[in-house]
Amino acid sequence: MTLDSILSPLFFILIFPGFLFLSLYGFFLKWLDKKICALIKNTPNPATYRPITDFIKLLSKESRIPKLGNPVLFKFQPFFAIAAITTSVLMIPIWEKALFSFQGDLIVVLYLLTIPAMTFFIANNTSNRPFVAIEELRTITQLFVYEAPFILAFLGPAIIAGSWNIREISKFMFQSPLLLIVQILGLIIALIAFQGKLKRLPLDKIEARDGAFTEYSGGLLAFSNLAINMEMVVGAALINVVFLGGAFNLVGIFAVGVFILKTIFILLLLSLLKIFMTRMRINQMIHLCWKILIPLSLAQIALNVFIKIKMQ
Numbered sequence: 121m122t123l124d125s126i127l128s129p130l131f132f133i134l135i136f137p138g139f140l141f142l143s144l145y146g147f148f149l150k151w152l153d154k155k156i157c158a159l160i161k162n163t164p165n166p167a168t169y170r171p172i173t174d175f176i177k178l179l180s181k182e183s184r185i186p187k188l189g190n191p192v193l194f195k196f197q198p199f200f201a202i203a204a205i206t207t208s209v210l211m212i213p214i215w216e217k218a219l220f221s222f223q224g225d226l227i228v229v230l231y232l233l234t235i236p237a238m239t240f241f242i243a244n245n246t247s248n249r250p251f252v253a254i255e256e257l258r259t260i261t262q263l264f265v266y267e268a269p270f271i272l273a274f275l276g277p278a279i280i281a282g283s284w285n286i287r288e289i290s291k292f293m294f295q296s297p298l299l300l301i302v303q304i305l306g307l308i309i310a311l312i313a314f315q316g317k318l319k320r321l322p323l324d325k326i327e328a329r330d331g332a333f334t335e336y337s338g339g340l341l342a343f344s345n346l347a348i349n350m351e352m353v354v355g356a357a358l359i360n361v362v363f364l365g366g367a368f369n370l371v372g373i374f375a376v377g378v379f380i381l382k383t384i385f386i387l388l389l390l391s392l393l394k395i396f397m398t399r400m401r402i403n404q405m406i407h408l409c410w411k412i413l414i415p416l417s418l419a420q421i422a423l424n425v426f427i428k429i430k431m432q
Contacts, residue, residue, distance in 0.1 A: 132210060132219050133206060133210070137209050137210070137212075137214050137219075138206050138209065138210070139202070139206050142205065142206060142209060142349075142350040142353050142354065143346060143349070143350060145353050145380075146346065146349030146350045146352060146353050147171040147172050147175070147349060148171075149349065149352055149353060149356070149383070149384075149387050150171045150349050150352070151166060151168060151170060151171050152384065152387060153387060153390070153391050153394075154166040154170070156387075156388060156391040156395075157391060157394065157395055160391075160395050161395065171349070174345075175342050175345070175346065178337075178338060178339060178341050178342035178345075179338070179339045179342050180338075181337060181338035181339070181341075182337065182338050183195075183336075183337055183338035183339050183340045183341075184337050184338070186335055189335070193242060193243065194243060194335075194340075195340065197239045197240070197242060197243035197340075197344070198239075198340055198343035198344045198346070198347055199343065200235065200239045201235060201236035201239045201240075201344070201347035201351075202343065202346065202347050202350060204232045204233075204235035204236060204239075205232070205233070205236065205347060205350045205351050205354050206350070207232055208228075208229045208232040208233060208354050208358075209353070209354050209357065211225040211228060211229050211286060212229065212286060212354065212357045212358055212361055213286060213287045213290055213361060213366055213367075213368070214357065214366075214367065214375060214376065214379050215367050215370055215371050215372070215375030215376070215379070216287075216367070216368055216369055216370060216371060216375065217287060218286065218287055221285060221286070221287050222285065223283070223284055223285050224284045224285070225284070225285055225286050226274060226278055226284050226285065226286050226289065226362075227284060229286065229358060230270075230271050230274065233317065233351065233354065233355065233358075234263070234267055236317075236347055236348075236351055237259065237262070237263045237267070237317065238263065240259055240344075241259045241260050241263065243335070243336070258402060261402065261406070262316055262323070262402075262405070265316070265405060265406050265409045265410065266313045266315075266316030266317060266323060266405075266409055267313070267317075268409065268410075268414055268417075269309050269312075269313045269409050269413035269414050269416075269417050270309075270310060270313035270314060270316075270317065272309075272414065272417035272418065272420075272421065273306045273307075273309040273310035273313065273417055273420070274306070274310065274358075274362055275417075275421050275424075276302075276303060276306045276417075276420045276421050276423070276424040277289050277292075277293065277303055277306065277362050277363065277424070278362075279421065279424045279425055279428055280292070280299060280302070280424040280427055280428050280431075281293070282428070286358075286361055286362065287368075289361070289362055290361045290362065290365060290366040290368045291368050293362070293363070293364070293365040293366075293368075294365040294366070294368035294369060297365070299427070300363070300364070300365065302423065302424065302427060303363050303420075305416060305419075305420045306363065306417070306420045307359065307363040307364075309413050309416055309417050309420070310359050310363065311359070311386070311389055311390060311393065312393065312408075312413060313409070313413065314355050314359065314390070315390060315393055315394070316405070316409075317351065317355065318348060318351060318352055318355070318390075319348065320390065320393075320394050321393070321394040321395075321397060321398070321399055322393070322394075322397040322398055322399050322400045322405075323400060323405050352387070352390075353383065356383040356386040356387060356390075357379065357383060359386055360379065360382040360383055360386060364382050364385075364386075366378075366379070366382070367379050367382075
């Protein structure tokens with residue numbers, strides 16, 4: 121085992137496209153999201169450095185641990201989420217090839233993207249406080265509500281491409297641009313469900329009273345928020361690759377440029393959803409996801425199966 125064989129994976133995990141890139145790009149997307157909202161709502165623009173300074177400010181604060189809680193699980197929850205998100209980006213082809221590509225990596229990435237929500241639920245559960253019990257129930261309810269349509273939305277492209285490999289799906293979509301039109305419904309479903317995964321309007325919860333991070337403070341809250349920012353980047357990257365063809369057939373700076381432009385476009389769509397839709401009650405969210413999005417997802421899958429049969 122050479123030094124290069126050790127340092128190369130560490131670079132990918134820690135620098136690009138791993139932790140450092142996801143963190144910095146996540147800060148940028150968070151700022152851009154606030155910028156877009158400010159422009160449309162005609163409110164004061166946020167400072168460019170605001171997301172980073174907020175993160176640093178929280179790091180300087182004390183992290184308080186609930187006396188009745190499990191300190192180990194409580195402390196490591198944000199880092200479990202960050203580890204899962206960082207692992208998932210290694211399987212998404214930012215350029216023509218992914219760092220780790222295998223048949224079924226789409227399923228693995230979708231699974232890894234459920235881990236942050238599970239860690240939030242576990243973190244609330246470990247605090248052992250009645251005040252947080254309602255939020256535990258809401259968190260696990262949200263998990264089952266929006267994860268189902270989010271996962272189903274990706275089945276259509278996988279079926280029509282005839283592969284569970286993200287790179288092969290991206291290649292198929294890039295080579296068959298007309299079929300991207302067929303996936304518009306799946307794209308809309310994925311975007312709405314992704315809003316719930318990011319705990320954004322209209323599927324979020326009022327954080328000031330009893331949000332998922334009520335018991336968190338200081339550095340632990342900073343890394344919990346960072347995990348959400350990183351998940352925004354990875355989710356946007358996955359939607360980009362599967363529904364928009366990614367940056368297939370491009371390498372180097374051109375591929376990264378296309379990746380950034382397309383993820384910014386996805387963020388713009390998410391921001392518009394956030395601005396023009398009002399916050400939903402939990403029963404309204406369940407109705408939207410289970411009675412509207414899931415049937416539409418199944419219809420999208422059926423359409424892709426029909427087209428796949430006709431193509432053979």
